[in-house]
Amino acid sequence: MDEDMLFGDLSDFGDIDENLLRAYLEGEEVNPELEELLQNYRHDNTPVITRVPFKELWENCITPTLSQTIENVIPLLLLCFVFKLVCSFSKSGSDDNDIPPWLIHFSSLMFGILALQLFFQRTLIYLLVCALVGYSVLVITNWRNRDYCGIVMSLCIVAYLIACEFVLERTVWHSIRGAQIILSMKMIGIAFDLSNGTMIRFPNLFEYLGYAFCVGTVIFGPWISFNEYKNILNQHKRPLSFFWLWKVISSLLASLVFVVCSTCIINWLILDNHWKWFKAYRSAQSFRFSHYFICCLSQVTLVMSGLGATHNNDDVKWDMHIARPYYIELPRSLVEVVTYWNLPMHYWLKTYIFKTTKPLGTFAAVLLTYVASSLLHGLNFQLAAVLLSLGFYTYIEYVFRNKLSKIFNACIQARSCKDCYHEYKHNNPYVIAANICFGFLSVFHLAYLGLMFDSSPGEESGYSMNHTLDKWSALDFSSHWVALGTYIFHLLI
Amino acid sequence: MEHVFYDDNYVNENLWKEGKQRMFNCTDFHGNLFTCRCRESAFIYALTSAAVAHSVARACAEGSIYTCTCDYNLKQPDGKDWEWGGCSDNAKFGHKFSRKFVDVIEKGRDFRYMMNLHNNEAGRRHVTTEMKQECKCHGMSGSCTIKTCWMRLPLFRTVGDLLKDRFDGASRVLPGRRRRRKFTLLPANTNHKPPGKKDLVYFEDSPNFCEKDTSIGFTGTKGRECNATSLGIDGCDLMCCGRGYKSESYTVRERCSCTFHWCCQVKCKVCTRTKIRHTCL
Numbered sequence: 001m002d003e004d005m006l007f008g009d010l011s012d013f014g015d016i017d018e019n020l021l022r023a024y025l026e027g028e029e030v031n032p033e034l035e036e037l038l039q040n041y042r043h044d045n046t047p048v049i050t051r052v053p054f055k056e057l058w059e060n061c062i063t064p065t066l067s068q069t070i071e072n073v074i075p076l077l078l079l080c081f082v083f084k085l086v087c088s089f090s091k092s093g094s095d096d097n098d099i100p101p102w103l104i105h106f107s108s109l110m111f112g113i114l115a116l117q118l119f120f121q122r123t124l125i126y127l128l129v130c131a132l133v134g135y136s137v138l139v140i141t142n143w144r145n146r147d148y149c150g151i152v153m154s155l156c157i158v159a160y161l162i163a164c165e166f167v168l169e170r171t172v173w174h175s176i177r178g179a180q181i182i183l184s185m186k187m188i189g190i191a192f193d194l195s196n197g198t199m200i201r202f203p204n205l206f207e208y209l210g211y212a213f214c215v216g217t218v219i220f221g222p223w224i225s226f227n228e229y230k231n232i233l234n235q236h237k238r239p240l241s242f243f244w245l246w247k248v249i250s251s252l253l254a255s256l257v258f259v260v261c262s263t264c265i266i267n268w269l270i271l272d273n274h275w276k277w278f279k280a281y282r283s284a285q286s287f288r289f290s291h292y293f294i295c296c297l298s299q300v301t302l303v304m305s306g307l308g309a310t311h312n313n314d315d316v317k318w319d320m321h322i323a324r325p326y327y328i329e330l331p332r333s334l335v336e337v338v339t340y341w342n343l344p345m346h347y348w349l350k351t352y353i354f355k356t357t358k359p360l361g362t363f364a365a366v367l368l369t370y371v372a373s374s375l376l377h378g379l380n381f382q383l384a385a386v387l388l389s390l391g392f393y394t395y396i397e398y399v400f401r402n403k404l405s406k407i408f409n410a411c412i413q414a415r416s417c418k419d420c421y422h423e424y425k426h427n428n429p430y431v432i433a434a435n436i437c438f439g440f441l442s443v444f445h446l447a448y449l450g451l452m453f454d455s456s457p458g459e460e461s462g463y464s465m466n467h468t469l470d471k472w473s474a475l476d477f478s479s480h481w482v483a484l485g486t487y488i489f490h491l492l493i
Numbered sequence: 494m495e496h497v498f499y500d501d502n503y504v505n506e507n508l509w510k511e512g513k514q515r516m517f518n519c520t521d522f523h524g525n526l527f528t529c530r531c532r533e534s535a536f537i538y539a540l541t542s543a544a545v546a547h548s549v550a551r552a553c554a555e556g557s558i559y560t561c562t563c564d565y566n567l568k569q570p571d572g573k574d575w576e577w578g579g580c581s582d583n584a585k586f587g588h589k590f591s592r593k594f595v596d597v598i599e600k601g602r603d604f605r606y607m608m609n610l611h612n613n614e615a616g617r618r619h620v621t622t623e624m625k626q627e628c629k630c631h632g633m634s635g636s637c638t639i640k641t642c643w644m645r646l647p648l649f650r651t652v653g654d655l656l657k658d659r660f661d662g663a664s665r666v667l668p669g670r671r672r673r674r675k676f677t678l679l680p681a682n683t684n685h686k687p688p689g690k691k692d693l694v695y696f697e698d699s700p701n702f703c704e705k706d707t708s709i710g711f712t713g714t715k716g717r718e719c720n721a722t723s724l725g726i727d728g729c730d731l732m733c734c735g736r737g738y739k740s741e742s743y744t745v746r747e748r749c750s751c752t753f754h755w756c757c758q759v760k761c762k763v764c765t766r767t768k769i770r771h772t773c774l
Contacts, residue, residue, distance in 0.1 A: 065641045072639050119638060171637075178633030221633055263629045263641055290631045294638075377634055459630050459637065 051271060061264035069259050073297065075118050076219060077252075080304035083111045083215050087235040087306055101233055105210030108232060112213025116179070119219055123176050126168065127183055130160055131212045134187040135205060138194070142202055146195055150356070153191030157184045158375050165379045170461035173378070178220065178294075181376050185223045185348050186212055192352045199226065216305030220298035222322045222344040224307060235306050238316050247303050247318040255296030258325075262289035277447065280475060284450025288328060295323035295342065331442040332435060333401065335394045335414035349373060366395050381465040386449050393445055393483050400490040401438065407493070410434070441482075448472070448479035530605055530696040536660040538609050539616030539693055542595040543656065546617045547649050550587030584621050584646065591617050604668040604696070611678060611694055618691050619655050623647035656693070663693035703734035714773050721771045733773035742769050 052060075086107050090099045116124035137156050141149040161184065164173055190208070193199035203211070203226065211229045212218075231238070238244070266289065270282040299322050302308040308320035324340035331337045339346050353372045357365040370391030374384040398414045405413045410424035412434045417426075424431050452463060452471040472480075595613050624646060632638030664685055669677035678688055688694045703714055719729040719738060729738045745768055748761035 061643045064643045068641045069639070175632075175637045178636035178638045181633055181636075219638060259631065259641065262631075263643070286629075287635065290629065291634075294631055294633060383634060453635050459628070 051268060057264055057268050061268075062260050065260055065263045066256060069256065072119075076115050076215075076301060077304055079111050079115050079118075080216050080301050083108065084235060084304065084306040086111075087232045088239075090233055090235065102204075102206045104232060105206035108210035108215065109206070109213045111215035112210075112218040115215050115219055116213070120176050120179070123172055126164060126176060127179060127213075130157075130180065130183060131187070131209060133160065134212075135208055138187075138191060138202075138208070141191075142194060149195035150188065150192035150352070151195075154188050154372075157188060161375070161378050174462045177378060179218060180378075182217060182221045182223055183212055184376055185345070186217075186226075189223070189348060189352060190226055192356070193226065214305070214307075216302045216307050217298070220294050220301060222295070222298045222302060222308075222342070223348050224302070224344065228307060231307060231309075232305075237311070238306050238309055241316070243316075243318050244303065247320075248300055251296045251299040251303065255293050255300060258289045258293035258296060262286050262293060276475065280451040281443075281447040283452070283454035284447045285329075287450045287453035288325075288446075290453075291341070292323055292325045298322055328446075331439050331446070332416065333394075333414040333438055334390065334397050334442045334445060337442060337446065338390060338394055345373075363395060367391055380462055382452060382463045382468045385468055389449060389480065389483075396483055396487045396490065397438075397442075400486055403490060403493065412438070445479050445483070448475060451475070530608065531698065532660065532663050532693070532695045535608075535612045535663055535693040535695045536656060538612040539619075539656050539659070540653065541616070542591050542613035543616035543620050543652050544649065545595055546584075546587040546591035546620045547646065547652060548587075549590045550584045550620065550646055584624050588617050588621050607668075608666065608678065608694055608696055611688070615659065615691050615693055616652075616656060619652050619659075620647065622691070623651060623655070659691065659693045663695055664688050665698070666694045666696060703736075717773050719771050719773055721769075729771050729773070736774045738771045738773050740769050740771050742767050744768070 086099075087104055090101065090104050113124065113128075116127060120127075133156065134153065137153055138149065141152050161180070164180070190199065190203065190211070194202065207230075210232075211226055214224075214229055214232070217224055263286075266282055266286045270278050272279070274282075299308070299320060302320060303318055308318070310317045310319060321343055323342055327340040328337050349369050349372070353369045354365050357368040360368070367388075370387045374380075374387040377383040377387070394414075401412055401414045405411065405422065408424065409422050410428065410431050411417050411420050411422045411426045412431055420426065426432070426435075452468050453459075454471075591613075596610055626642055628640050628642040630637035630640050665681040666678040666688060667681050669679035678694055680687055714732055714734065715736075717732060719732040720727050721729045721738070721740070723729075725731070744765055746763055746765045749764040749766075750762050
């Protein structure tokens with residue numbers, strides 16, 4: 001055999017240039033040689049990932065999600081509405097008191113227990129026990145020394161949470177955790193109010209239990225203050241109105257949109273074969289939308305039961321917002337994300353934790369706030385890791401952007417400045433560009449932090465530590481490195 | 494009916510995939526393997542009925558069949574652990590349809606028909622049990638206060654792979670007691686468990702597929718290409734059943750040492766190579 005035949009004609013180059021490639025890809029020109037070449041490049045056994053038709057998505061995901069959500073939520077909403085009607089019968093302040101206040105509080109408790117029964121069945125006993133233990137702690141500390149009320153209560157709650165973590169089955173605990181957080185926040189709030197003198201009159205058992213199990217907040221939250229709760233006695237000042245109905249309906253619709261986006265649409269738009277950062281963004285966004293869903297739903301239950309309004313003379317404004325998705329999806333900074341994530345919770349953390357620990361220094365206070373927040377969530381490595389990371393990130397971001405804004409005399413702090421004295425205001429193109437860049441940085445951090453809430457099999461019982469670390473190491477811990485880099489840069493300038 | 498025609502492609506595609514490395518090469522058959530009672534026919538029965546079930550379910554989900562019943566009113570008994578509340582019936586409908594459409598051919602009462610029915614059912618079961626339930630939790634800070642779930646049809650490729658595993662582990666059965674009009678299937682090896690609902694069963698040992706067998710329409714392995722270095726079933730020793738093989742060399746001109754140049758060029762040399770092809774005698 002000819003040597004040349006065996007080893008090929010080396011001078012014969014087959015160049016495939018860009019135009020040819022493009023022509024092929026656009027299907028203009030069928031080039032068998034090129035096709036063959038591309039075939040060689042194609043792997044044989046990669047599973048084909050395609051986007052299912054929308055009709056199928058609609059039938060297999062959107063419809064069931066909607067119907068399941070509505071089916072679960074309708075009884076709760078009815079309970080809230082009936083509770084509001086019951087409250088409207090009470091005319092506090094006037095002489096013809098139809099229903100005594102204790103009965104209203106008692107009915108609040110009863111409706112709350114009914115709602116808990118709907119969602120958690122027998123597990124609700126743990127919440128009841130927690131509330132009762134909490135009340136005895138209140139009574140005892142109030143009798144011995146009022147000043148320690150808040151601290152003692154916090155310690156008791158943390159101990160109770162940790163005990164639950166070990167005693168209860170993981171799935172069970174994971175399902176009531178949300179309700180437990182709200183309950184703990186209410187109890188600690190009352191305790192601190194008592195110890196720092198904001199609340200002078202000691203609440204009786206009916207008021208306390210009515211507040212703790214108020215039907216509008218008991219399942220999905222939000223946290224409300226005891227003072228806001230007492231408005232259930234003033235329901236005649238908050239009659240059923242168009243604005244009330246509008247608030248209920250718009251929040252409900254928003255919540256449904258969010259739940260559909262979270263479960264179906266986001267996973268449909270970004271497929272499994274996309275870039276790993278897109279997938280991280282997808283998981284994180286799906287988690288965020290699920291959170292907005294819960295926030296909107298809690299808004300519905302709250303407003304439905306006649307709470308969450310502000311009074312302006314005789315005007316009632318139903319303007320309660322739990323979360324601000326807009327500021328989280330298109331963030332200015334992580335500091336804002338943390339604030340708008342859950343406004344009542346943010347207020348609670350600020351009032352009861354941050355202000356209490358402020359004397360220890362800002363950094364320590366910020367850190368302790370995040371520690372408290374993660375303790376509230378129980379002994380969950382994943383949440384603790386995310387929250388502590390957020391604590392560091394927000395601190396770094398805050399100091400770094402503060403420094404930058406002083407150096408450049410521009411409005412680029414973490415929070416937009418209220419009365420801006422900077423030379424470059426927020427409408428300056430450079431300032432806008434800088435803020436957008438910081439916004440992207442926040443989106444990057446958020447994708448990284450929210451990545452592991454990805455509905456994988458561990459979801460129902462809470463994720464394990466390995467799950468978190470696996471997910472993060474798949475992204476090379478890049479966001480932590482970036483944060484560290486930012487901090488070092490901050491120290492250098 | 495067009496959906497069922499579409500199945501044929503499905504089946505062929507899969508048989509082609511599964512059979513490529515094996516001695517029964519699907520292109521060599523002309524549809525008569527159905528009459529054999531061996532392992533391979535068990536596989537074909539299962540795959541066919543699975544394909545019918547799968548493609549009908551899929552067509553239902555895509556909305557191209559309007560007669561599918563879609564019952565959304567599946568009531569959930571418990572508050573929290575509710576079952577699937579969507580159109581679960583697509584899979585059920587596919588299952589039922591396949592049962593009617595495929596099993597109807599098996600009209601006899603003898604053991605062989607029972608076996609075929611068993612294999613058909615096994616194939617369909619793989620479709621319905623591989624339906625993936627996917628759930629998502631919603632609640633404060635990632636807790637699981639409420640859960641929403643939905644179902645997803647498996648890829649047919651997955652079903653095919655599972656059936657292939659069952660093919661490898663298929664058990665030989667003998668007719669057991671006759672109960673009313675049904676036979677029980679007893680494992681031929683008494684140490685084995687009776688076959689489960691998803692197991693494939695066969696009665697006769699497979700023909701060796703070496704020689705031409707007109708009764709099952711098999712052309713034999715004569716002329717099949719084989720791999721001289723492989724010790725497996727695609728190797729020349731086994732494939733040609735010891736008849737030996739002939740080797741011939743041929744030359745091809747093909748692209749080689751391709752390199753990618755930024756951006757976007759692929760430069761290749763064209764080599765003329767001599768290759769050797771082995772075919773069974």
